[in-house]
Amino acid sequence: MIELEVPLGDRSYPVLVGSGARHRLLELLPVGVKRVAVVTQASIPVTVDPGVDHRVFTMGEGEHGKDLGTIEDLCRDWAQWGLNRGDCVVAVGGGVVTDTAGFAAAVYHRGIPVVHVATTLLAQIDAAIGGKTGVNLPEGKNLVGSFWQPSAVLCDTEVLGTLPPREYRNGLGEMAKYAFLGVEDLADLPLDEAVAACVRCKAEVVGSDERESGRRAILNYGHTLGHALETAGQYDLRHGEAVAIGLIYAAELARRLGRIDAARVAEHRKVVGGYDLPMTVPPGLDPEQLVDLFTRDKKAVDGITFVLDGPDGVEPLRIDDRKLLLGAFDAVT
Known part of the structure; x- marks a missing residue:
C-alpha cells in the first residue's frame, strides 16, 4: 500500500x-x-x-x-x-x-x-x-x-x-495530462505506481495553491476545450476523452503562438494516441459555439484563459484573439 x-x-x-x-x-x-x-x-x-x-x-x-x-x-x-x-x-x-x-x-x-x-x-x-x-x-x-x-x-x-x-x-x-506536468515515464510504471505518481503531482500542486489563485490552474491543462466539448455535445464524450482532445488543441494553439515547436506537438499526439484516446473534435460541433463556451469556463475572469505548454512548462495564459482560437480547430477536425 x-x-x-x-x-x-x-x-x-x-x-x-x-x-x-x-x-x-x-x-x-x-x-x-x-x-x-x-x-x-x-x-x-x-x-x-x-x-x-x-x-x-x-x-x-x-x-x-x-x-x-x-x-x-x-x-x-x-x-x-x-x-x-x-x-x-x-x-x-x-x-x-x-x-x-x-x-x-x-x-x-x-x-x-x-x-x-x-x-x-x-x-x-x-x-x-x-x-x-x-x-x-x-x-x-x-x-x-x-x-x-x-x-x-x-x-x-x-x-x-x-x-x-x-x-x-x-x-x-487525465493521466495523459500528467505526462506534461512533470511526471516522467508514466506509461512505463506499474498501475499502483502510476496512480501514486499522479496523486503525488496533484497533491504537491494543491498544497502550493489550494484555491487556484495561480499555479493550480495548470491542473486544468486540456480542460478549457474539454469542458466546452462536454457541454456542447451534451456529455456524449466522457470527461477524459474530451480532455484528450483538449490537450491536442492546446498544443496546436501553443505552436501557433510560437511557445512550442512541431516536435512538442508530435509528443502530445504520441502520448494521447498511445492511450488510444480521441484526438479530433466529433463531427457536428461548431467551433464558433465552442469558443463562445470558453468564456463560461471557471478560469475566465477577464477574457479567455488557456493553460498552454511553453518554454517554462505548462502555465495559464490570457488569449483575446478569437481568430487564432478558431484557426487552431483546423488541426483537430
Whole structure:
C-alpha cells in the first residue's frame, strides 16, 4: 500500500493507493463518527463497510445526475435521517459521485466531513484529490461548487478491474495530462505506481495553491476545450476523452503562438494516441459555439484563459484573439 499526503497544514489528509485500500475505510473515518451517509450510484459494483451505522443514498447516473436537484435530494434525505455535523459522508464512485457528494457535504449544515472511496481511474488520479467539488448547470460544467477538502481518500486499484474499457480509457485522458506536468515515464510504471505518481503531482500542486489563485490552474491543462466539448455535445464524450482532445488543441494553439515547436506537438499526439484516446473534435460541433463556451469556463475572469505548454512548462495564459482560437480547430477536425 502506498501512503501519500495532501499537504495543507492542519487540514492535511492521507491518500491510500493500492489493491484493497477500500477495506481501510474505518480507520480513516474522522474520530468519533457514529453514522455515515454512503453516496454512490446503482451502476457501481463496489460496496464498503464503514464499520459504523450507515445508510446508502443512490444518486443518478452520468453527468446529467450531477446537478443542483441531486444536491437538494441528498440534503433533504440526510436531514430526514438526522445526519449531523458529528457524522460523515462517504462518496463511493467516480468523479461524478465525488464531485456531487463532496459539494453536498460542503453545504449541508454548512459543512460536514467527507471521505472519498474512488472507484475509477479518473477519480483516483484527479477528481477525488484536492477538494474541488461542484455540479453542472445547463450553461456549463462545474459552474456551481466549492472547495471542500476530504478527510481522506482511498484509491483502491483492485476495483479498476471492474471498469468497462471505455471508462478505464476515460481516466487515461487525465493521466495523459500528467505526462506534461512533470511526471516522467508514466506509461512505463506499474498501475499502483502510476496512480501514486499522479496523486503525488496533484497533491504537491494543491498544497502550493489550494484555491487556484495561480499555479493550480495548470491542473486544468486540456480542460478549457474539454469542458466546452462536454457541454456542447451534451456529455456524449466522457470527461477524459474530451480532455484528450483538449490537450491536442492546446498544443496546436501553443505552436501557433510560437511557445512550442512541431516536435512538442508530435509528443502530445504520441502520448494521447498511445492511450488510444480521441484526438479530433466529433463531427457536428461548431467551433464558433465552442469558443463562445470558453468564456463560461471557471478560469475566465477577464477574457479567455488557456493553460498552454511553453518554454517554462505548462502555465495559464490570457488569449483575446478569437481568430487564432478558431484557426487552431483546423488541426483537430
